[in-house]
Amino acid sequence: MGDTNVNLAELIGSRICHDLISPIGAITNGLELLDMVGAVQGPEMELISGSVGSAGARIRFFRVAFGSASDHPLGRAEIAELHKDIERAGRVRVHWAPSEAIPRNQVKLAFLAMMCCESAMPMGGEVEITVQGDQWQVMGSGDKLNIDGDLWKNVTTGRFPNKITPAQVQFALLPETAGILGRRVAVETTSTRVVIKF
Structure with missing residues (x-):
């Protein structure tokens, strides 16, 4: 393509x-209109409503993580609402510590790092995002982590010995996106915790 x-x-x-x-x-x-008029009620309606809400939240999350990003800020309220919607259908709880608005391209990095952490927590857990000065830390913790050594060892360079699958694309995008912003990714892993810094 040149x-x-x-x-x-x-x-x-x-x-x-x-x-x-x-x-x-x-x-x-x-669905909200149907609920208001009482046209449909019961567990079927709850299942449909919950699924649609979850899909909408994931799409909004993916739009930040995978879409084009600028330095236009995202406010804490918008980010917190997005995490709350995602948590309703998932097993991972998110603690977003930054209180101020954050440039969208940095939120993109944090979301990609969150997805890396989530991949190691099939049984659920917690992800905590903090910023000190210009240094970001995304820490995932859980009782039973499933850490793919090849992915975590090589996410700092973005060069992987095995082919990346669609479910692992965040591991390739994180170092690439960090490099565009002039940042480097550092990783620490234990049996109950994974930490990504950039």
Whole structure:
């Protein structure tokens, strides 16, 4: 495709999420109207509503993690609401410590790091995101972690001995995105904790 400063992967991620969020929002509005008039009730309605809410939250999360990012700030309230929506359908609890608005490109890095942590916590756990000065730390902890040594050892360089699968794409994107922002990724792992710094 030749030399270009356009990141096609980010643009594709943004486009897919943008096009999906509108119909998901319309379904959510329709379910709320059905609930208001009492047309449909019961566990079936709860299942549909919960699934649609979870899908919408994940799409909004992916739009930040995989989409194009700028230094336009995201506020704490918006980030906290997004995490709360995701937690409803997941096993991972998120603690977002920064209180101020954060540039979107840095939130993107934090979300990619969160996804790396989540991949190590199939039984659930907690992810804590903190910032001291210009240094970010994303720490995942749980009773039973499943750490893929090849992924975690090589996420600092972005060069992996084995082919990356779609479920592992965050491990490749994290060091690449960090490098664009002039940052380097550092990792620490134990049997109950994974730490990513950038």
